[in-house]
Amino acid sequence: xRKFIRRxxxxxxxxxxxxxxxxxxxxxxEARGEIQAPPEVQAILHRACYDCHSAAPRxxxxxxxxxxxxxxxHDIEEGxxxxxxxxxxxxxxxxxAEAREEIIEEVEEGEMPLAIYLKMHDEAKLxxxxxxxxxxxxxxxxxxxxxxxxERDGD
Numbered sequence: 001x002r003k004f005i006r007r008x009x010x011x012x013x014x015x016x017x018x019x020x021x022x023x024x025x026x027x028x029x030e031a032r033g034e035i036q037a038p039p040e041v042q043a044i045l046h047r048a049c050y051d052c053h054s055a056a057p058r059x060x061x062x063x064x065x066x067x068x069x070x071x072x073x074h075d076i077e078e079g080x081x082x083x084x085x086x087x088x089x090x091x092x093x094x095x096x097a098e099a100r101e102e103i104i105e106e107v108e109e110g111e112m113p114l115a116i117y118l119k120m121h122d123e124a125k126l127x128x129x130x131x132x133x134x135x136x137x138x139x140x141x142x143x144x145x146x147x148x149x150x151e152r153d154g155d
Contacts, residue, residue, distance in 0.1 A: 029055045031054070031055040040133050048124040048125075050085060051124075052117070053082070053085050054086045083102075100137065104138050
């Protein structure tokens with residue numbers, strides 16, 4: 001039995017070493033149109049969103065070790081596919097407005113940042129002040145989908 005355990009451990013160690021040579025990473029990509037937002041909004045986005053939704057994610061050491069690196073790369077690729085703040089200015093004004101609404105909705109529903117991400121990145125947790133700042137930036141009050149009333153002509 002002891003021999004079996006030793007061989008299993010060695011086989012597992014060799015497998016772990018070998019999978020490190022299977023490349024699958026979310027490398028930095030070119031930022032083609034970085035988002036322009038107030039500094040307080042930029043700070044929130046960089047802290048809570050940029051690792052998966054930008055051209056330059058901060059990948060911790062454990063995110064470079066397979067098989068965790070595969071999960072991290074997949075999450076980043078999927079995040080960029082849905083929204084990439086490094087391509088923000090390439091979007092139409094209408095698409096930007098819709099994206100801002102979607103951001104608020106995802107945060108309010110607890111869908112973003114991802115729960116698994118928050119377990120390792122406590123700084124990404126968004127509090128009420130953060131949400132209020134994002135809502136003001138998105139031009140929204142109340143619940144997701146309700147827009148702030150603007151000034152009317154003649155008022």
